[in-house]
Every structure is written in C-alpha cells, then in structure tokens.
Amino acid sequence: MIELDDIDRQLIASLARNARQSASALGKRYGLSQPATWRRIKRLEEAGVLGDQRLRLDAQMLGFGVTVFLGIKLARKAHVSLEDFERAVAAIPEVQTVEHILGLYDYRLRVVARDLPDFERVLRRRIMTLPGAGEVEANVLLSEERLAGPL
Known part of the structure; x- marks a missing residue:
C-alpha cells in the first residue's frame, strides 16, 4: 500500500470530481509547482491509486432510455x-x-x-x-x- 500525505489526498479528491484538471491548476490550488504536481499524479497512477480516466456518457441523451x-x-x-x-x-x-x-x-x-x-x-x-x-x-x-x- 502506498503512503499518502494530505496533499496526495487533496489531489485524489480534486481529480475524482474532475479528472480533466491540469497539473498547473491543481498545483496552484495546493501550493505546488506544475512539475511537482505532475510527479505526484504520475506516482499515484503508477501505484494504481489513480486508474483510467473515462468519460461518463449520458445514456438517456444517446437514446438509451x-x-x-x-x-x-x-x-x-x-x-x-x-x-x-x-x-x-x-x-x-x-x-x-x-x-x-x-x-x-x-x-x-x-x-x-x-x-x-x-x-x-x-x-x-x-x-x-x-x-x-x-x-x-x-x-x-x-x-x-x-x-x-x-x-
């Protein structure tokens, strides 16, 4: 199991709400540089904490009622x-x-x-x-x- 600090947990929560946020925007929010944020995200991905990013489609809008x-x-x-x-x-x-x-x-x-x-x-x-x-x-x-x- 990977060790998570408070910033890791905040990044996970932010990405869970919107996975399309840039490392730059997340870094500004949590007081990190863009490269430092990117490294943290990469570490979480490699450890398996962050999985695939997928679009959530609206079945109703696509004709599946x-x-x-x-x-x-x-x-x-x-x-x-x-x-x-x-x-x-x-x-x-x-x-x-x-x-x-x-x-x-x-x-x-x-x-x-x-x-x-x-x-x-x-x-x-x-x-x-x-x-x-x-x-x-x-x-x-x-x-x-x-x-x-x-x-």
Missing part, C-alpha cells in the same frame, strides 16, 4: 466455467457492467436499452442464451443519484 439491473444465477447443472460466462456476457454491447457477487445471485449486470421492447429483445436473444444462465431477476432503474466524492 431504460437501464435494468439483472441478477443472474448460474444453472448448476450446466457445468459452465465462470470465465466462459464472463467472456460471453462481456461481448454483449448493451451490458455496461458485469459484477461477480456473493449472495442470492452469482452475477449482477447493468444493461441499457432503448426502451422496454428493446430490453426484452436483449434479454431473450442475448442474455438468456448465455452459457450457464439460469434464474434471472430484473430491476428497472427509476432514477439515479450520484454521491460526490472519491470513495
């Missing part, structure tokens, strides 16, 4: 490997996240679709045909609030 969380229990009789299931589900473009979980279901998927008929098509033709797919529970997302802050 429905988000569904699926709980999937693998069929025990199918003898499918977890890797085979994960590889197959990751190839479905409507599946945004795949989480292997402990509990009632084996996997939780976040699936986007244009509307409910489109979701039904994805469910019937893609998800229910996955190797080892057993019980499925669907929960339609009504609204989403994002908590501010890193963790």
